Amino acid sequence: MSNAPSLQERSSSGYSYCGTSSSSDIEFDFGAEKPVVKDHSHLLSSSTSSHLLVMGNPKKQNRGNGDSYSGRSSVEESEPPSPESGLPNNFGEVAPGIYRSAFPRLGSFEDLKSLKLKTILTLVPEEYPMENVDFVKAHGIQHFQIPIPANKDPFVTIPPQDMAAALKLLLDRRHHPILIHCNKGKHRTGCVVGCYRKIHDWTTPTVLAEYRKYAGNKARLLDERFIELFDERAALAGFSMADVMSVDPARPLLLPTPPPSVVNDPKDDDP
Template sequence: MQVAAELQHTHHHQDTPMCRQIQLTITDHTLSQTTAVAADGASDKLDGEDLFIPPLNFAMVDNGIFRSGFPEPANFSFLQTLGLRSIIYLCPEPYPEANMEFLKSNGIKLYHFGIEGHKEPFVNIPEDTIREALKVVLDVRNHPVIIHCKRGKHRTGCLVGCYRKLQKWCLSSVFDEYQRFAAAKARVSDQSLD
């Protein structure tokens, strides 16, 4: 379930904001429906494309660098607000046609690094693949860029962790950030950044 918020200003004399009305949007992906809940508790069904819904596990990593889970068509309006130049896709599967059309129509370049997702521990991500993906992240000509895998947890977390190491973060902070996104499924093998 995802929640998006939309702010609406209520103006008083001379265009000064008096209060803000917040509209929450709750998306239940299992039911394929979107419900808007206004501040007064009233709710309406809304078309998901008209809302700004971030992808699963969306977060800002640094100026011009974002991370998330796999973007669905309902997330495209939100992604347009970021003015993306590039997407780093870390899964081996081909990018879906709807996503390719979104990239094409918005002039976004896709960098596809097919890293297998492994459920068992002690399976390492290839260093050369991470190195090539880091080159894309570090090149500001690719910014704004979003890094994503399926859920925005392990593969994305490993790449972001390597980026953090280049930023001279201490390892405990790198691991803390990784675990915030990976939750209880943090893999010991993914936490070897030396």
């Protein structure tokens, strides 16, 4: 993407980008009056399918209608680090090359460097702190900002096209390693990871169990309802599953452990 505007040049489209991308299929018009992408199906088109990564759930490969996310995988639940880690709160490994966390702060930058990130995806609308902007620039990290609303009001929900755009970044291996985060790493991030799991054919109870593990006693019924009703097939419309690269990860994830960094302070709510 050439002449990409800085993070500060966010427009009413709601999308923001900082860095240089080699992915010509991901483009945002920062001068548009309306969001450029009303239908994100083209972001998942077969023109980029050779770069897309879908790891099948070995427990459930076939949907019964001829489509199958074939291939072996050792993808398990997101894996949090030990309490001694300097990584951000609620950090976890979703799959090889895909990480999740709360908002990265200055104290975690040194440990984040070890991940050799190519991309950071932010799900909240606030301006990125200057120290974070300096960090991504210093390490050549692409920064995408796709603000999605919190599911706190029954009349406000995450737009499906925004969720599709976020999932496209996670599925495109050219952006790996990628870190996805919101404020607390519980709600918005939990919804995106939950929808990512549905694409990989996880059962709904398993998806929701992982969501609750990270949300703790702050789990939101509206988040769970959104994940449950999310139509992963619509999100992948126009996308040829036959062309998707299904892989056997180079390394297995660690055995699941409860996230030690989950803090259930009554004041610790994700706005």
